Amino acid sequence: MSATPDSTLADPEQLIADLQRQLAERIAERDEALDQQTATAEVLQVINSSLGNLAPVFDTMLEKALRLCDAAFGFMATLDGELVRVVAERGIPAELSEYHRDPYPVAPGTPIHRFLHGAEAIHVVDTVDDPDTWSGASPRRRPYVELGGARSLLAVPLRKDGSVLGCFVIYRQPCSPSRTSRSRCSRALPRRR
Numbered sequence: 001m002s003a004t005p006d007s008t009l010a011d012p013e014q015l016i017a018d019l020q021r022q023l024a025e026r027i028a029e030r031d032e033a034l035d036q037q038t039a040t041a042e043v044l045q046v047i048n049s050s051l052g053n054l055a056p057v058f059d060t061m062l063e064k065a066l067r068l069c070d071a072a073f074g075f076m077a078t079l080d081g082e083l084v085r086v087v088a089e090r091g092i093p094a095e096l097s098e099y100h101r102d103p104y105p106v107a108p109g110t111p112i113h114r115f116l117h118g119a120e121a122i123h124v125v126d127t128v129d130d131p132d133t134w135s136g137a138s139p140r141r142r143p144y145v146e147l148g149g150a151r152s153l154l155a156v157p158l159r160k161d162g163s164v165l166g167c168f169v170i171y172r173q174p175c176s177p178s179r180t181s182r183s184r185c186s187r188a189l190p191r192r193r
Contacts, residue, residue: 035068058088065168066090069154074170075100077112078158084112087166095147100140109138111155115164122155127171149173 062076073091077084083103106113109132111122124130127145132138144150150171158166 055087059090062088062090062168062170065156066170069170070172071154071170072173073148073150074168076158076166076168078166079106079112079116079164082106084110084166093148096144099143099147104140107139109136110140111157111167111169112164115155115157115159115167119157121157122153124153126151127153144171 058076062074065071066074073089073093073096075086075089075092077086077100079085080103082105084106085103086100089097089100106116111119114122124132127133127141127150130138133141133145141150141153144153148171151174152172153169154171155167155169157164158168
């Protein structure tokens with residue numbers, strides 16, 4: 001809002017309210033940027049100390065993604081030829097951990113399949129209301145909803161030189177995320193080039 005002398009004199013209470021709102025927004029943006037920088041520094045520290053063991057790196061990356069998006073649980077998977085392998089998981093109920101413990105083939109409708117066909121990111125606000133959950137269009141999603149209470153889903157591909165290497169898939173149990181959480185996760189989505 002750019003105040004003109006007339007608008008400033010006309011409604012100083014409105015001007016003060018607008019400035020307070022803008023200040024609160026800038027503070028929230030600063031705090032989110034600091035959280036992202038801290039998470040990045042922590043991941044880099046783990047990478048530096050890993051000595052070639054990628055398991056702690058994957059686990060730390062997943063932990064930071066869950067924290068930044070206020071998500072309940074999730075996993076990180078890699079693509080190994082035609083098979084998807086879960087390489088890190090956090091907060092997943094035991095039944096779901098068993099469900100994806102063994103490598104599984106890339107199936108149509110799964111995040112990896114969609115990423116291989118050009119999808120940039122997948123965001124489902126409410127998996128219970130999404131027809132793909134129940135129609136079989138996303139065959140591996142239903143157990144996460146039924147066994148884990150997953151409501152919102154965010155899947156982001158891991159790419160190198162245009163090739164899909166894997167993905168993060170994280171779930172929230174409430175389907176109405178706070179405004180701050182929505183904006184954090186929205187900014188975490190990759191930009192189209």
